[in-house]
Amino acid sequence: MTATLPQAHLSQPEPFRWAGVDLLDYKEADGTFRSVSRQTLTDAEHGQGVSLRYFEVGPGGHTTLEKHEHTHVVIPIRGAGSCLVGTEVFELKLHDVVFVPSWGWHQFRAADDEPLGFLCSVTSDRDRPVRPSADELAVLNSVPTVADFIRY
């Protein structure tokens, strides 16, 4: 337990910017993503074993194509975009629920003319993502809709 409880109410001085929450880079720049920010809204100290983050992908941007053992639950709350889960591509509407199972490939892309902002829940303890090998990329690229979608 931490010494102080989290705040009861995180307000937004401007839309999608929560008071006292740092606006961070998505991750260390490695050329695998484009135009993504991250804010951590809740974490282990909230007592549920999960962390809730808000990611915002700028117009034309995308997250990293990756997979890992831990799961994701994703809910878009701003803008428009699409995603890959496994070998399926989905257009996203606000408040759709996306589930990324263990070891499922996934990538999120914003529309060309709108950002895509989404809540993403993960377990607080989790493994590191891995990126596709050349062989795995060849398999992904063998599916035309996936080949059209992925950026890496």
Place this chain on the structure above:
Amino acid sequence: MTATLPQAHLSQPEPFRWAGVDLLDYKEADGTFRSVSRQTLTDAEHGQGVSLRYFEVGPGGHTTLEKHEHTHVVIPIRGAGSCLVGTEVFELKLHDVVFVPSWGWHQFRAADDEPLGFLCSVTSDRDRPVRPSADELAVLNSVPTVADFIRY
């Protein structure tokens, strides 16, 4: 583990109604709440130990005034309203983050002319809520802003 994985993408045939998700009563009618529905969007089978529900409180309605050991993380995504956490009352804007700590009193109310719809995360295993005793109600009612807010 369940035999089948949850769907990768829950779409909404109409806003705030997720495909294949039952629209349920908030809980068994007991006179402690008014005009509240519940949809369970994710649960233990999503592998995070938490359940994410969508509650919608109709205009003028409210949830039950209660407390429990488990915590809540609540994010409004529709309409307008306000809430009690502990002995504080907050006006809610869309996408604010509300944290209800262990054993914190809480109640959510919709505006008189708008619904209040919110995501609420809880651990999948959790204790049953308890309602205030007469003595506890007297303490709550000793705070004017709380006395004005609560419905029971």
